[in-house]
Amino acid sequence: xxxxxxxxxxxxxxxxxxxxxxxxxxxxxxxxxxxxxxxxxxxxxxxxxxxxxxxxxxxxxxxxxxxxxxxxxxxxxxxxxxxxxxxxxxxxxxxxxxxxxxxxxxxxxxxxxxxxxxxxxxxxxxxxxxxxxxxxxxxxxxxxxxxxxxxxxxxxxxxxxxxxxxxxxxxxxxxxxxxxxxxxxxxxxxxxxxxxxxxxx
Numbered sequence: 048x049x050x051x052x053x054x055x056x057x058x059x060x061x062x063x064x065x066x067x068x069x070x071x072x073x074x075x076x077x078x079x080x081x082x083x084x085x086x087x088x089x090x091x092x093x094x095x096x097x098x099x100x101x102x103x104x105x106x107x108x109x110x111x112x113x114x115x116x117x118x119x120x121x122x123x124x125x126x127x128x129x130x131x132x133x134x135x136x137x138x139x140x141x142x143x144x145x146x147x148x149x150x151x152x153x154x155x156x157x158x159x160x161x162x163x164x165x166x167x168x169x170x171x172x173x174x175x176x177x178x179x180x181x182x183x184x185x186x187x188x189x190x191x192x193x194x195x196x197x198x199x200x201x202x203x204x205x206x207x208x209x210x211x212x213x214x215x216x217x218x219x220x221x222x223x224x225x226x227x228x229x230x231x232x233x234x235x236x237x238x239x240x241x242x243x244x245x246x247x248x
Contacts, residue, residue: 048078048101048102048103048208049101049102049103049104050073050100050101050102050117050118050208051098051099051100051101051111051115051116051117051118051135052066052069052098052099052101052116052117052118052119052120052202053096053097053098053099053111053116053118053119053120053130053133053134054066054096054097054099054119054120054122054198055094055095055096055097055119055120055121055122055123055126055127055129055130056095056096056121056122056123056126056195057093057094057095057122057123057126057147058093058094058095059192060095060122060123060194060195061122061192061194061195061196062084062095062096062097062122062195063084063095063097064195064196064221065097065120065195065196065198065199066082066084066097066099067082067221068199068214068217068218068221069099069199069202069209069214070082070099071217071221072209072210072213072214072217073101075213075217078101078102078103079101079102079103079104079105079106080099080100080101080106081098081099081100081106081108081109082097082098082099082100082109083097083098083109083110084096084097084098085098094126094129095126096126096130098110098111111133113132113133114132114133114134114135114136115133115135116130116133116134116135116138117135117138117139118138118139118140118141118202118205118206119131119133119134119138119139119140119141120140120141120143120198120202121140121141121142121143122143122145122181122194122195122198123143123145123146123147124142124143124144124145124146124160124165125146125147125159125160127140127142128160128165128168131168131172131174134172134174138174139174139175139176139205140169140174140175140176140177141176141177141179141198141201141202141205141241142169142176142177142178142179143179143180143181143182143194143197143198144178144179144180144181144182144183145180145181145182145183145194146159177201177205177241177244177245178244179201179237179240179241179244180240181194181197181198181201181237181240182194182197184197184233184236184237184240185197185233185236188229188232188233188236189229190229193229193230193233196218196230196233196234196237197233197234197236197237197240198237199214199218199234199237200233200234200235200236200237200238201237201238201240201241202237203215203234203237203238204237204238204239204241204242205241211238214234215231215234218230218231218234219231
């Protein structure tokens with residue numbers, strides 16, 4: 048098996064925790080795993096991109112080559128679009144419908160893409176994927192910081208390469224006691240969001 052997952056978001060969204068859950072799951076399955084993050088002023092809401100490479104063979108670089116990403120998780124809309132060219136021809140995306148204005152946008156030196164232009168860009172790409180309201184869902188559970196776990200739960204519903212119950216066990220083991228229950232609830236909610244987006248009951 049060879050699988051490349053890219054997580055694109057901004058600082059404070061929990062990219063690293065999400066990638067660590069997935070990495071531990073695949074290691075437990077006996078696969079070779081390499082993971083690395085590229086970070087730009089992450090604590091100030093800067094770009095955070097996590098590369099996660101899984102294989103049955105030796106992996107020589109933790110960075111995924113352009114055009115070789117099988118699944119891209121967009122924790123933030125613009126950050127996913129910035130990395131969209133990384134997606135393979137038959138790759139899929141899972142995008143959180145959430146916008147974090149850049150520093151330049153806040154300084155009125157730049158303009159965030161409109162919903163219409165974003166939708167047009169996704170359609171023009173011809174890539175298959177789903178748009179879900181993960182941050183909105185996380186807030187309903189109790190904290191927007193649960194967005195990353197909602198996205199992991201959504202990914203597990205989307206990809207048959209991930210066993211939901213076994214990933215959930217990894218999540219439970221890595222979660223501090225005080226946030227374990229909300230994390231598990233967020234995980235299940237993410238799966239429900241994708242099922243709804245796919246038109247499944």
